[in-house]
Amino acid sequence: MTTSPPWDPVREIAVDPASPEPLYFQVARQLYAAIEDGRLPAGARLANELDLAAGLRLSRPTVRQAIQSLVNEGLLVRRRGVGTQVVRTKVSRPLRLSSLFDDLAGLGGAPSSEVLVNRVEPASAEVATLLEAPSLTSVRRLKRIRSVDGEPLAVMNNYLPDGVIAPLDEELAARGLYELLRQAGIRLHSAQQSIGARVATEEDAALLAEQPGAALLTMQRTTYDETGRVVEYGWHVYRASRYSFNLSLQ
Template structure:
């Protein structure tokens, strides 16, 4: 059964958006900037639909290509989405995750969300030479393999894969659903110390798309992380993918020596 449409207060673009033709700022950018502000402050809430391009262009007395460029700018930023048969809608604000030694579960809980996990793989398997190399343990024979789908408030956000040295922790599926991996490691007495992390991007595969509720070929963020304890031992290697439309990483930069 399909969910009924949610009705939002009308947002009058013709009244809300003020354009300055004499400004050096391009008209499409003036429109996208003001739409962005309306989304950020809640005047255009998640799920709200915009008027079609023809109507918006008429209201603002602009050309349709100008309106199309303004909307596409916000689509590229993950703030709007075009849906066939529905139109252009506001999407939820992205989860902004700081780069620190914490799990996504911890960060979502700290942001006031309700993190949830579906456990897809939780087993011990033989460690091949490539996996032993990733864990920097040449003599390793077995590893704990985890694969989980992380969601917040019922919406999928990330597909998470991990290798851990066998015997480090032995979590049941219920524990993995209710707690973050780093919580489980710390509870087992593992003292997390540092990590090396690489962030990239790729397109969604058919499997990614089905699990993350995206279209095949949609943009995904990727992250690979090697985590060390206070003795220098690798305790976890993870490779995760995140919905670029709902997720971002925040980096803090400091000024280096001059």
């Protein structure tokens, strides 16, 4: 069995000084493509800036800017004594009625959850409105940190009408919420969803291994069963450096 040689940026990257595209962006774009398609796998090290600049016949500031742009996107990391390494590629999730846990497993990752909250509590008027059930008196409140391959990716918050399901912490840690709902005989039909962005608070940063002020994606989702009943309302935050949504338009 033969293996292909490691991807060599000096040999593979081509830059065109006559192009209107900045030189640093040309380098960053080609590095990004190599990371995305696996030619530069997680853990691969880049040559130092001086060697890359010499090999590509570019200035060191140009190479530094290219590398820094990918560091800012979370695809590269600089480690003292190690150099510049590729980290895991960003999770790209399609917009569909599925749980993050199931999507991560389908992408070949090893998803896991840390359950922070799993309890029944009184339903405030605001929560009853979110669940479109004005007479609701109690709800199940869930809060979990979702990780992939041991790296925190999102903080998941959910309200469910009390009595829909009563999952154990062990079940929530090992499986997706929608899987548990389907197992309980609930037929999910549709959802209303909105996506936004904000910066990380101190609490977000501590839970997601980010810096305060880092960019986060947000999502709010109201999910309905086939009878039109709301079975869960979720509000989640995701690390923008490691996560994106895909949307197909027709």
